Amino acid sequence: xxxxxxxxxxxxxxxxxxxxxxxxxxxxxxxxxxxxxxxxxxxxxxxxxxxxxxxxxxxxxxxxxxxxxxxxxxxxxxxxxxxxxxxxxxxxxxxxxxxxxxxxxxxxxxxxxxxxxxxxxxxxxxxxxxxxxxxxxxxxxxxxxxxxxxxxxxxxxxxxxxxxxxxxxxxxxxxxxxxxxxxxxxxxxxxxxxxxxxxxxxxxxxxxxxxxxxxxxxxxxxxxxxxxxxxxxxxxxxxxxxxxxxxxxxxxxxxxxxxxxxxxxxxx
Numbered sequence: 001x002x003x004x005x006x007x008x009x010x011x012x013x014x015x016x017x018x019x020x021x022x023x024x025x026x027x028x029x030x031x032x033x034x035x036x037x038x039x040x041x042x043x044x045x046x047x048x049x050x051x052x053x054x055x056x057x058x059x060x061x062x063x064x065x066x067x068x069x070x071x072x073x074x075x076x077x078x079x080x081x082x083x084x085x086x087x088x089x090x091x092x093x094x095x096x097x098x099x100x101x102x103x104x105x106x107x108x109x110x111x112x113x114x115x116x117x118x119x120x121x122x123x124x125x126x127x128x129x130x131x132x133x134x135x136x137x138x139x140x141x142x143x144x145x146x147x148x149x150x151x152x153x154x155x156x157x158x159x160x161x162x163x164x165x166x167x168x169x170x171x172x173x174x175x176x177x178x179x180x181x182x183x184x185x186x187x188x189x190x191x192x193x194x195x196x197x198x199x200x201x202x203x204x205x206x207x208x209x210x211x212x213x214x215x216x217x218x219x220x221x222x223x224x225x226x227x228x229x230x231x232x233x234x235x236x237x238x239x240x241x242x243x244x245x246x247x248x249x250x251x252x253x254x255x256x257x258x259x260x261x262x263x264x265x266x267x268x
Contacts, residue, residue, distance in 0.1 A: 123188040132176040132218035
């Protein structure tokens with residue numbers, strides 16, 4: 001696994017390696033240089049400093065030799081002309097293009113403390129209980145039956161005739177057992193948006209309205225909303241960065257399509 005992780009970084013870094021420093025190995029018309037090794041070590045350290053510290057220069061060099069030898073053989077035997085190979089190269093080129101045009105602009109983006117706390121207030125870490133009943137997707141009769149059964153249970157919980165734990169126990173095998181129960185230290189973005197939206201509006205100990213999915217109905221109860229901690233800052237910054245990149249990608253490619261609108265012919 002360690003070798004595979006390093007190999008993916010090395011293969012990706014080859015896009016930007018330049019053979020202008022001292023040559024170490026020549027493979028056909030290709031060379032591996034000291035600059036290649038240095039750039040890959042830097043990229044490994046950026047992506048995973050623990051992994052980088054366990055990989056030697058010789059291991060990087062051996063993987064580079066494997067990669068360049070395989071590429072040479074692919075070209076000599078015509079593998080690079082296969083459609084699957086062209087598709088793979090197109091995908092790699094697209095990923096590289098998207099990275100240098102959009103993603104890299106946000107690589108070192110740091111959001112303000114206010115932005116991070118505002119995000120947490122909307123998406124806190126919580127302790128919840130969930131009671132979920134399954135039904136066959138597309139089966140309207142089963143859907144209605146599950147909804148009615150859960151409506152009765154929810155009314156009993158609200159009237160304090162039964163506790164949430166007792167309701168789960170009472171329904172037993174009828175529940176979605178893998179997603180029914182008590183769940184602690186859950187981040188709201190990790191939940192389905194329907195449930196997250198309900199939980200945002202609840203006070204501790206309150207129970208949500210019934211949430212209906214494609215093949216389930218459920219209710220959730222908020223037990224506890226954890227206060228913001230400085231430990232939340234880094235993961236929230238990364239989440240905000242990811243969301244910003246996703247939006248920036250959409251905006252960029254919308255503009256790019258407009259630029260080449262005369263070359264794009266969509267046939268429906």
